[in-house]
Amino acid sequence: MAKMTKSALMSALAEKTGLAKKDVIGLMDTLTTLAYSEVKKNGEFVVPGFGKLVKVARKAREGRNPATGETIKIPAKTVVKFRVAKAAKESCLGK
Numbered sequence: 001m002a003k004m005t006k007s008a009l010m011s012a013l014a015e016k017t018g019l020a021k022k023d024v025i026g027l028m029d030t031l032t033t034l035a036y037s038e039v040k041k042n043g044e045f046v047v048p049g050f051g052k053l054v055k056v057a058r059k060a061r062e063g064r065n066p067a068t069g070e071t072i073k074i075p076a077k078t079v080v081k082f083r084v085a086k087a088a089k090e091s092c093l094g095k
Contacts, residue, residue: 039080051084 004012010028014021038045039053046052060076 047085049085049087051082051088054081054083055079056081 010021010024013019013028014024017024019027035045035047035053039055043055044052055078057078058076061074063072063074064070065072
């Protein structure tokens with residue numbers, strides 16, 4: 001089974017909601033922009049029933065260069081993670 005492309009997703013959403021594909025694309029673009037700005041400003045963005053984007057601070061740590069085996073220092077940094085909602089996990093995993 002092939003993965004759903006962005007175009008196929010937009011078409012499916014337009015069909016299921018009865019909205020024009022152009023309106024669905026505009027809505028998704030707005031949602032994406034809003035999510036990015038909220039994570040940057042507040043550290044998280046929640047989509048109820050789906051999950052949330054969370055800004056997480058990683059500590060500095062030691063790692064290894066796989067080519068040489070040399071120990072290297074990996075600096076601390078901030079990353080964005082997606083945490084799946086419990087309802088989404090249960091729905092997808094059949095619990």
